[in-house]
Amino acid sequence: MFSNAFRSTVQLRASVCSFSTTRLHLAGRPKIYTKTGDKGTSALFTGERRPKDDVVFDALGTNDELSSSIGLAREFCLDQGDGVQGIVGQLEQIQCLLQDVGSNIATPRDSATAPRLARTEFDADGQHVEDLETWIDAMDQELPPLTSFILPSGGKAAAALHVARSVSRRTERMVVPLAQEQRVDRSVAIYLNRLSDYLFTCGRYAAMKAGRQEVVYKKPRAPRVKKTSPVIEE
Ligand SMILES: Nc1ncnc2c1ncn2[C@@H]1O[C@H](COP(=O)(O)OP(=O)(O)OP(=O)(O)O)[C@@H](O)[C@H]1O
Numbered sequence: 001m002f003s004n005a006f007r008s009t010v011q012l013r014a015s016v017c018s019f020s021t022t023r024l025h026l027a028g029r030p031k032i033y034t035k036t037g038d039k040g041t042s043a044l045f046t047g048e049r050r051p052k053d054d055v056v057f058d059a060l061g062t063n064d065e066l067s068s069s070i071g072l073a074r075e076f077c078l079d080q081g082d083g084v085q086g087i088v089g090q091l092e093q094i095q096c097l098l099q100d101v102g103s104n105i106a107t108p109r110d111s112a113t114a115p116r117l118a119r120t121e122f123d124a125d126g127q128h129v130e131d132l133e134t135w136i137d138a139m140d141q142e143l144p145p146l147t148s149f150i151l152p153s154g155g156k157a158a159a160a161l162h163v164a165r166s167v168s169r170r171t172e173r174m175v176v177p178l179a180q181e182q183r184v185d186r187s188v189a190i191y192l193n194r195l196s197d198y199l200f201t202c203g204r205y206a207a208m209k210a211g212r213q214e215v216v217y218k219k220p221r222a223p224r225v226k227k228t229s230p231v232i233e234e
Pocket residue numbers: 001002010032033034035036037038041042043044045052057058060061106
């Protein structure tokens with residue numbers, strides 16, 4: 001299941017790829033369904049087809065979930081308004097970059113042609129990671145220091161940002177093995193790693209701006225053991 005944003009970008013990108021020639025047309029208008037995926041395989045940007053349970057599609061699908069969960073968090077930030085408008089703009093930029101992350105994942109670095117590799121390179125100069133770090137540091141200046149574990153909480157925007165953070169970590173887990181095998185650029189794994197720190201900080205920041213207390217971890221009390229009178233066996 002794909003978000004419309006993901007579909008439209010993938011299909012836009014697909015239009016420059018060889019596998020787009022299989023798309024069905026109705027009165028000159030491309031249809032959203034090609035039916036080419038019905039047999040359980042799908043295409044990479046190189047045109048290569050693989051089973052849909054291939055690790056590449058796991059990574060692509062999880063990256064899509066990440067963008068969707070950021071989209072939801074962004075909507076909650078918009079609703080919250082005051083104090084988090086800056087985050088809204090940043091999240092939109094990040095969603096655009098995640099489309100580029102998807103292109104990188106869908107273009108195996110170990111087999112794609114040089115022009116395709118160049119077109120889908122991600123964050124070669126580390127600027128996108130640096131932007132995340134700048135945004136994290138700016139929010140940290142305003143936040144109270146962390147003294148205990150916090151639980152995802154602090155209002156709808158903050159809690160949704162924590163969901164996005166955990167999806168970001170799952171995307172990273174899918175991408176790391178591909179990066180280790182040099183099938184995805186290492187910069188993608190680094191970006192996802194920093195993104196989860198950014199989303200964590202955003203969650204705390206949104207809670208603070210909403211005037212909400214973050215729920216902190218408290219060690220649950222051990223159940224009290226009932227004292228029973230000794231059983232005297234006859
Ligand atoms: N289940 C999936 N999970 C993650 N990525 C997928 C999945 N299915 C397809 N993809 C990737 O997303 C791109 C766009 O998805 P799309 O749904 O158009 O593919 P399809 O299932 O092969 O085609 P169709 O839906 O037209 O039969 C594909 O080219 C492929 O790279």
